[in-house]
Amino acid sequence: MSAKHSHTHRSPPQPDHPEPSSHYELLGVALNELLIEKGVYTAEEMREAIERIESIDSSHGARVVARAWTDPQYKAELLADGYAAVEKLGLNPGYTELTILENTSQVHNVVVCTLCSCYPRSMLGRPPVWYKSKAYRSRVVREPRAVLKEFGTEVPDGVEVRVHDSTAELRYLVLPRRPANTEGLSEEELAELVTRDSMIGTAFAREPSGGS
Amino acid sequence: MARFAAGRRVRISDRNEVRHHRVPAYVKGRTGVVERVCGAYDQPELIAYSNSGEPPQTLYRVRLKQKELWSDYDGAPADTLEIEIFEHWLEPA
Numbered sequence: 307m308s309a310k311h312s313h314t315h316r317s318p319p320q321p322d323h324p325e326p327s328s329h330y331e332l333l334g335v336a337l338n339e340l341l342i343e344k345g346v347y348t349a350e351e352m353r354e355a356i357e358r359i360e361s362i363d364s365s366h367g368a369r370v371v372a373r374a375w376t377d378p379q380y381k382a383e384l385l386a387d388g389y390a391a392v393e394k395l396g397l398n399p400g401y402t403e404l405t406i407l408e409n410t411s412q413v414h415n416v417v418v419c420t421l422c423s424c425y426p427r428s429m430l431g432r433p434p435v436w437y438k439s440k441a442y443r444s445r446v447v448r449e450p451r452a453v454l455k456e457f458g459t460e461v462p463d464g465v466e467v468r469v470h471d472s473t474a475e476l477r478y479l480v481l482p483r484r485p486a487n488t489e490g491l492s493e494e495e496l497a498e499l500v501t502r503d504s505m506i507g508t509a510f511a512r513e514p515s516g517g518s
Numbered sequence: 519m520a521r522f523a524a525g526r527r528v529r530i531s532d533r534n535e536v537r538h539h540r541v542p543a544y545v546k547g548r549t550g551v552v553e554r555v556c557g558a559y560d561q562p563e564l565i566a567y568s569n570s571g572e573p574p575q576t577l578y579r580v581r582l583k584q585k586e587l588w589s590d591y592d593g594a595p596a597d598t599l600e601i602e603i604f605e606h607w608l609e610p611a
Contacts, residue, residue: 403556420542420544421540421542447544447599448544448588448591449591449592449593450584450593450597451593451594451597463594464594465594466594466596466597466598467584467593467594467597467598468597468598468599468600469584469597469598469599469600470599470600470601471542471545471599471600471601471602472602473540473541473542473601473602474540474559474562474577474602474603474604475556475559475562475577475602476556476577476579476602
């Protein structure tokens with residue numbers, strides 16, 4: 307129309323928040339509303355529970371690994387009874403038994419749940435999207451070395467790759483190998499090297515950055 | 519109590535059940551070795567239908583060789599896979 311009106315190519319407004327789309331999503335929403343309405347719990351309690359769950363991240367697992375790297379006695383306890391050893395650090399081990407899988411010069415462990423998305427949430431927080439994807443779940447049991455390579459993790463042929471399909475009652479946390487040249491680091495500094503993926507087994511622990 | 523001791527060769531039943539169960543198809547009919555006896559757990563196959571899951575059933579970790587699991591496996595011969603299997607899904611091998 308006029309020179310003033312220069313934004314004729316503005317895109318149409320996008321829908322803000324999609325409504326629950328699937329049957330099960332709707333069922334979940336309805337159930338939550340009913341439980342609140344009937345006074346089983348309050349909306350505030352629900353909010354707090356979500357906040358608590360989302361406040362857990364992989365720093366919990368990293369603390370456990372760093373302690374195991376620095377304290378052989380603790381490591382032995384951790385391998386014997388993961389649940390009790392985690393509690394000993396003042397962390398919440400969760401609701402299920404926790405089995406620690408130690409990576410060595412002979413064995414590299416990697417965890418998957420082919421049936422659903424079992425994951426050591428108490429140690430690592432919520433699982434990453436790829437962990438729940440059909441691609442990861444179906445491929446890592448079939449061609450683990452190819453999948454690890456896509457994560458940038460090349461396991462030498464002389465090292466056994468051991469896949470753990472977490473299908474039932476136990477949860478698994480990988481104890482990665484301690485990187486070389488970390489002798490002088492404190493437990494806190496070591497924990498910085500322990501990434502989430504290194505405790506799933508799709509990566510190695512980080513190498514310390516030089517010069518610090 | 520546990521029917522199979524660690525180190526024992528076992529076969530995972532090749533049954534196809536319509537009900538909820540925790541044995542993925544790719545290990546059915548395969549043979550492996552008991553890596554450890556995990557203990558006794560309430561049965562998810564019953565809990566899924568609002569049952570208590572009792573009596574508890576012995577759970578095992580079974581270790582399988584990848585080469586035996588997939589005929590065209592192209593990783594290292596030593597590669598393995600471990601999976602949790604309840605006792606009523608295992609047979610002596």
